[in-house]
Amino acid sequence: MQKENWTSVIRPKKSLFSVNLREVFKGKDLLFLFVKRDFISIYKQTILGPLWFFIEPALTTVVFTIIFGKIAGIETGGIPAIPFYLAGLTCWNYFSDCFKKTSNTFIENQHIFGKVYFPRLITPLSIVISSLIKFGIQFILFLGVYFFFIAFSNATIAPNAYLLLLPILIVLIGLMGLGFGMIISSLTTKYRDLRFLIQFGVQLWLYASPIIYPLSITEGKLKTVLMLNPMTSILETFKYGFFGSGTFEWWMLAYSTGFTFVILTFGILLFNKTEQNFMDTV
Amino acid sequence: MSITRVKVENLAKQYRLGEVGTGTLSHDLNRFWHKVRGKEDPYSIVTDVNDRTQNSGSEYVWALQDINFEVKEGEVLGIIGRNGAGKSTLLKLLSKVTGPTKGEIKLSGRIGSLLEVGTGMHPELTGKENIYLNGAILGMTKAEVARKFDEIVEFAGIGKYINTPFKRYSSGMRVRLGFAVAAFLEPEILIVDEVLAVGDAEFQKKAIGKMQEVSDGEGRTVLFVSHNMGSIKSLCTRSILMDNGQIVYDGDTKTCIDKYLSANKSEQGKSLKDIETRTGNGKLKFSGYRLFNENSEEITEAISGEFLRISVNFDLYDKVNFEKVIFALNFKDNYDNVLVSFVTDEMGVKFNSNPKENIFDIEIPELMLRGGQYNIRLLIMEGSTDKSDFLDEVDNAFSITVLSSDYWNSGITLRNQEAAFSKGKISLK
Numbered sequence: 001m002q003k004e005n006w007t008s009v010i011r012p013k014k015s016l017f018s019v020n021l022r023e024v025f026k027g028k029d030l031l032f033l034f035v036k037r038d039f040i041s042i043y044k045q046t047i048l049g050p051l052w053f054f055i056e057p058a059l060t061t062v063v064f065t066i067i068f069g070k071i072a073g074i075e076t077g078g079i080p081a082i083p084f085y086l087a088g089l090t091c092w093n094y095f096s097d098c099f100k101k102t103s104n105t106f107i108e109n110q111h112i113f114g115k116v117y118f119p120r121l122i123t124p125l126s127i128v129i130s131s132l133i134k135f136g137i138q139f140i141l142f143l144g145v146y147f148f149f150i151a152f153s154n155a156t157i158a159p160n161a162y163l164l165l166l167p168i169l170i171v172l173i174g175l176m177g178l179g180f181g182m183i184i185s186s187l188t189t190k191y192r193d194l195r196f197l198i199q200f201g202v203q204l205w206l207y208a209s210p211i212i213y214p215l216s217i218t219e220g221k222l223k224t225v226l227m228l229n230p231m232t233s234i235l236e237t238f239k240y241g242f243f244g245s246g247t248f249e250w251w252m253l254a255y256s257t258g259f260t261f262v263i264l265t266f267g268i269l270l271f272n273k274t275e276q277n278f279m280d281t282v
Numbered sequence: 283m284s285i286t287r288v289k290v291e292n293l294a295k296q297y298r299l300g301e302v303g304t305g306t307l308s309h310d311l312n313r314f315w316h317k318v319r320g321k322e323d324p325y326s327i328v329t330d331v332n333d334r335t336q337n338s339g340s341e342y343v344w345a346l347q348d349i350n351f352e353v354k355e356g357e358v359l360g361i362i363g364r365n366g367a368g369k370s371t372l373l374k375l376l377s378k379v380t381g382p383t384k385g386e387i388k389l390s391g392r393i394g395s396l397l398e399v400g401t402g403m404h405p406e407l408t409g410k411e412n413i414y415l416n417g418a419i420l421g422m423t424k425a426e427v428a429r430k431f432d433e434i435v436e437f438a439g440i441g442k443y444i445n446t447p448f449k450r451y452s453s454g455m456r457v458r459l460g461f462a463v464a465a466f467l468e469p470e471i472l473i474v475d476e477v478l479a480v481g482d483a484e485f486q487k488k489a490i491g492k493m494q495e496v497s498d499g500e501g502r503t504v505l506f507v508s509h510n511m512g513s514i515k516s517l518c519t520r521s522i523l524m525d526n527g528q529i530v531y532d533g534d535t536k537t538c539i540d541k542y543l544s545a546n547k548s549e550q551g552k553s554l555k556d557i558e559t560r561t562g563n564g565k566l567k568f569s570g571y572r573l574f575n576e577n578s579e580e581i582t583e584a585i586s587g588e589f590l591r592i593s594v595n596f597d598l599y600d601k602v603n604f605e606k607v608i609f610a611l612n613f614k615d616n617y618d619n620v621l622v623s624f625v626t627d628e629m630g631v632k633f634n635s636n637p638k639e640n641i642f643d644i645e646i647p648e649l650m651l652r653g654g655q656y657n658i659r660l661l662i663m664e665g666s667t668d669k670s671d672f673l674d675e676v677d678n679a680f681s682i683t684v685l686s687s688d689y690w691n692s693g694i695t696l697r698n699q700e701a702a703f704s705k706g707k708i709s710l711k
Contacts, residue, residue: 117378
């Protein structure tokens with residue numbers, strides 16, 4: 001009788017918690033190739049190439065400055081309008097990219113997923129990383145504008161020690177987008193309705209986050225509601241660090257951090273449960 | 283003693299029929315409600331066999347049921363069966379693309395699956411970038427691909443285009459590149475679906491050669507699905523035959539193929555009575571036909587270079603002097619060119635006057651026809667070959683599908699083409 005020495009066993013239902021992170025780590029080469037593919041393929045055959053990354057937030061900032069700054073006259077908490085909007089938009093774009101793109105993981109990749117197995121988690125992770133590169137480029141634009149305003153305007157811009165939180169903020173944004181995206185992508189394999197909801201849902205969420213206005217100008221119930229939004233403290237902390245004005249509370253940041261990890265854990269578990277049989281329902 | 287690489291136990295897979303997305307929420311809620319009360323899933327009780335021709339009324343169907351088999355190291359297992367028999371579903375479960383409903387698959391060793399060539403190749407990336415990407419998708423590390431890169435490029439024969447975007451490649455080049463990457467995978471277990479059906483004959487030969495090399499030389503286990511009996515026969519040591527989601531036969535390849543070819547008898551013994559486009563004086567009419575292999579088992583398809591017996595039945599409507607009868611049978615291509623013909627007076631065949639079963643048996647020891655579909659013309663005359671002496675003539679009585687094989691044992695399957703071939707020898711002087 002031969003000794004039974006199996007390297008893997010395929011069974012019907014995986015337990016909810018059997019997330020194989022070691023397998024994901026083994027696929028790191030694939031992860032980076034996906035990142036490279038996503039990044040290269042977008043701007044092949046364009047003249048401006050990655051410069052398009054600049055154009056999108058720049059034009060949006062101009063539009064925001066005219067509509068919300070000049071016409072509507074919403075104040076920006078003592079910070080010059082252009083860097084104020086750009087700061088919010090740069091962070092928001094990263095969140096919205098992570099969220100929207102990962103929420104299509106199963107549907108967009110059903111062709112590949114239907115033909116070959118690799119740890120599915122790699123796909124949304126690669127989206128977060130390639131979006132991070134895009135964020136990096138847009139962040140450079142923000143820094144350029146930021147230093148321009150420090151040098152040539154007499155506005156009070158006071159960068160401070162809270163800037164050290166920056167890496168944590170970026171990680172939080174990426175992971176929160178990933179968490180939400182994975183939840184939605186798992187649910188869309190069966191119920192496509194969510195796809196439509198996400199398209200304008202993320203758009204509306206932007207207005208519920210302190211991007212075109214600072215949290216400090218809101219009050220009462222409205223403020224409480226805004227503070228429940230996990231993106232609020234991240235955006236406010238970001239601006240507080242760079243401009244020295246805005247709202248910063250440790251407990252608010254702790255709330256966002258906690259929220260992110262709950263969503264992320266839930267997202268990974270749901271995604272992992274969905275991946276085994278989604279080909280039958282997608 | 284050789285190691286068991288794959289062990290499949292009581293495997294079953296259920297699919298939902300009809301449109302998914304209508305009523306799924308209510309099914310999900312119902313399922314949840316049963317689960318809460320500790321009852322069995324109300325939708326998995328159905329035990330219908332997957333027979334596409336019958337509408338059982340049930341919304342769920344078993345695409346696979348009670349699948350049990352083992353594959354040892356170095357073994358090449360062929361999986362054959364009609365369309366919809368569950369072959370591809372089985373491969374999908376083995377390659378983890380989708381999960382089973384019941385049962386287990388135990389694997390020992392790394393698994394590489396090739397359900398399609400060139401999965402995930404991106405049109406905008408160059409050939410080189412795609413080799414790395416596709417390699418990684420199939421489970422190779424970057425270092426492994428780098429080590430084999432030159433071999434892959436050479437095998438695919440696309441050296442000149444390596445820095446050209448994939449979208450500029452011809453379809454043949456795409457397939458070659460895709461297969462080349464997969465060919466250099468080094469898993470202990472390789473799963474291959476119908477991929478050899480693509481590409482030209484030269485490529486097919488190369489691909490089959492590579493697979494043989496992999497299983498013989500390197501002792502790897504291969505599971506291979508194909509409709510091409512020729513390649514199954516030349517590659518596989520053992521085969522399983524599937525029908526309606528179940529394993530019908532598990533054993534040596536030759537028997538398995540015979541069983542497969544004889545399994546589908548529903549179109550056999552087809553009546554020739556209803557054919558109206560026929561000429562003749564009506565004293566005798568062809569009424570039906572059947573095909574047999576050398577073991578007198580009824581078959582649906584013939585194989586190049588193998589034994590074939592054609593039985594043609596007829597009905598008598600008047601007295602016929604069989605001593606004067608000439609019977610002819612022609613194999614024609616789709617353009618009505620006669621490729622092979624048997625005519626009894628030329629063959630010196632004399633019939634006795636009183637047939638008992640009213641059957642003409644045409645025995646062909648080696649069917650020298652390439653793979654393809656041939657139309658059969660039947661003709662019977664009494665006395666002379668004048669049109670007025672025709673008893674019955676049916677121009678396209680029926681057609682016979684011939685499956686190509688490796689007649690010359692060269693490793694190359696005869697290319698599919700409606701044409702005859704012959705024994706012979708070619709040398710250069």
